[in-house]
Amino acid sequence: MRKYLLLVLALVLVVSFTAVGFAQDKTEITVAAGSVGKELELTQKAAQMYMEENPDVKVNVLSTPDLANDRLGLYLQFLEAKSPKVDVYQVDVIWPGDLAQHFIDLNEYGAEKVADNHFQEIVQNNTVNGRLVAIPWFTDAGLLYYRTDLLEKYDRKVPETWSELQETAKYIMEEERAAGNPDFYGYVWQGNAYEGLTCDALEWVFSNGGGTIVSPDKKITINNEKAIEAIDMAAGWVGDISPTGVTGMGEEDARKMWEAGNALFMRNWPYAYTLGNADTSQIKGKFDVAPLPAGDSGSSAATLGGWNLSVSKYSEHPEAAADFALFLASEKVQKMRAIEGSFNPTIKSLYQDEEVLEAVPFFGKLYEVFTNAVARPSTATAPKYNQASEIFFQGVHSVLTGESDATTAVQYMELDLKDLLGYETGEPRQP
Ligand code: GLC
Numbered sequence: 001m002r003k004y005l006l007l008v009l010a011l012v013l014v015v016s017f018t019a020v021g022f023a024q025d026k027t028e029i030t031v032a033a034g035s036v037g038k039e040l041e042l043t044q045k046a047a048q049m050y051m052e053e054n055p056d057v058k059v060n061v062l063s064t065p066d067l068a069n070d071r072l073g074l075y076l077q078f079l080e081a082k083s084p085k086v087d088v089y090q091v092d093v094i095w096p097g098d099l100a101q102h103f104i105d106l107n108e109y110g111a112e113k114v115a116d117n118h119f120q121e122i123v124q125n126n127t128v129n130g131r132l133v134a135i136p137w138f139t140d141a142g143l144l145y146y147r148t149d150l151l152e153k154y155d156r157k158v159p160e161t162w163s164e165l166q167e168t169a170k171y172i173m174e175e176e177r178a179a180g181n182p183d184f185y186g187y188v189w190q191g192n193a194y195e196g197l198t199c200d201a202l203e204w205v206f207s208n209g210g211g212t213i214v215s216p217d218k219k220i221t222i223n224n225e226k227a228i229e230a231i232d233m234a235a236g237w238v239g240d241i242s243p244t245g246v247t248g249m250g251e252e253d254a255r256k257m258w259e260a261g262n263a264l265f266m267r268n269w270p271y272a273y274t275l276g277n278a279d280t281s282q283i284k285g286k287f288d289v290a291p292l293p294a295g296d297s298g299s300s301a302a303t304l305g306g307w308n309l310s311v312s313k314y315s316e317h318p319e320a321a322a323d324f325a326l327f328l329a330s331e332k333v334q335k336m337r338a339i340e341g342s343f344n345p346t347i348k349s350l351y352q353d354e355e356v357l358e359a360v361p362f363f364g365k366l367y368e369v370f371t372n373a374v375a376r377p378s379t380a381t382a383p384k385y386n387q388a389s390e391i392f393f394q395g396v397h398s399v400l401t402g403e404s405d406a407t408t409a410v411q412y413m414e415l416d417l418k419d420l421l422g423y424e425t426g427e428p429r430q431p
Pocket residue numbers: 067068092093094139140195196197199251269304305306307
């Protein structure tokens with residue numbers, strides 16, 4: 001028995017030393033990635049796929065906060081300290097201009113060969129002073145989620161204007177409450193004071209002819225009647241068709257309420273589609289998506305969102321990190337993420353892929369929404385977009401909570417944006 005124990009012990013030692021030996025030989029890289037919905041699970045799956053193909057590399061996945069501003073705060077701690085702890089960053093479409101100085105030029109690591117397959121607007125967005133600082137990973141656009149069963153039950157159509165949305169939301173909400181669901185609301189969206197509110201509010205304002213806060217030719221345009229009207233309209237929803245608590249909601253809060261069956265409409269990104277149809281969702285098979293309603297300008301507007309992959313200048317393994325980033329952004333991984341998580345590819349050909357279209361039919365049906373989405377003014381305000389956006393969402397939030405009125409709020413936004421950017425005022429850009 002003793003002999004046997006000694007043998008086992010010897011074996012364990014050999015195995016663990018070998019493991020350490022292997023671990024030391026491996027190049028270890030870390031990717032900072034999102035955890036919204038199925039994001040983390042799918043990034044871990046892709047990392048596993050990569051490690052199987054590249055046994056000499058170990059990939060760690062670092063989960064980061066859900067709200068874009070919190071995530072940026074964490075990234076800045078690493079980047080400003082020039083830390084090599086994170087090699088690959090999942091970067092919001094609005095950040096390349098603000099963060100470019102911290103990232104390598106991926107064209108020097110093979111991205112040139114694949115960049116043409118991606119949407120060119122995103123490649124351009126990610127090219128700062130001729131350097132490709134991020135490879136596109138998935139794109140996003142704001143969508144209207146609606147309950148097909150309830151619209152049918154009450155014989156209503158999918159709203160095409162904000163006034164129709166308001167009217168239908170109010171009517172069905174009251175009927176459903178009377179029928180015994182006191183927690184039912186008409187419309188949930190992103191009303192917390194963070195980047196998500198900038199996205200939602202840009203949709204209200206732009207669809208009403210109120211422009212893009214700062215125009216592409218660097219004029220501050222937010223102080224206008226159409227913008228005031230649009231922000232006032234949304235403030236009117238709070239505590240009416242939307243819960244008072246909507247002013248504290250991010251994407252995931254809205255999604256949870258929606259999946260519990262407590263909302264008729266939701267504004268969210270495409271990722272909520274797969275999750276809404278999961279077995280855990282109360283509304284599986286009872287919803288669909290459409291373009292967001294139009295305002296007085298007659299056009300529906302979806303804010304352009306999305307995420308990209310950048311390699312840190314402070315990485316100790318830029319070659320391996322860039323190779324992994326290009327793998328994540330490759331057709332194979334984008335296809336897997338489209339099918340399993342309804343994450344929109346940035347590779348054009350995947351919108352014609354039968355398996356993708358079968359899993360997520362609206363990628364084909366709403367293709368125009370994705371290609372015509374309205375960009376936030378991140379290029380026009382770089383490298384100060386984050387501060388400019390904060391001025392906007394804080395101002396809008398103060399109107400939603402009733403601390404300010406929209407006329408005063410846009411005046412302050414204009415003044416603060418002038419101080420920050422030093423730009424002149426101008427006429428809003430029209431759709
Ligand atoms: C989504 C979008 C991103 C946006 C964020 C705001 O993740 O893809 O671009 O900044 O939502 O909450």
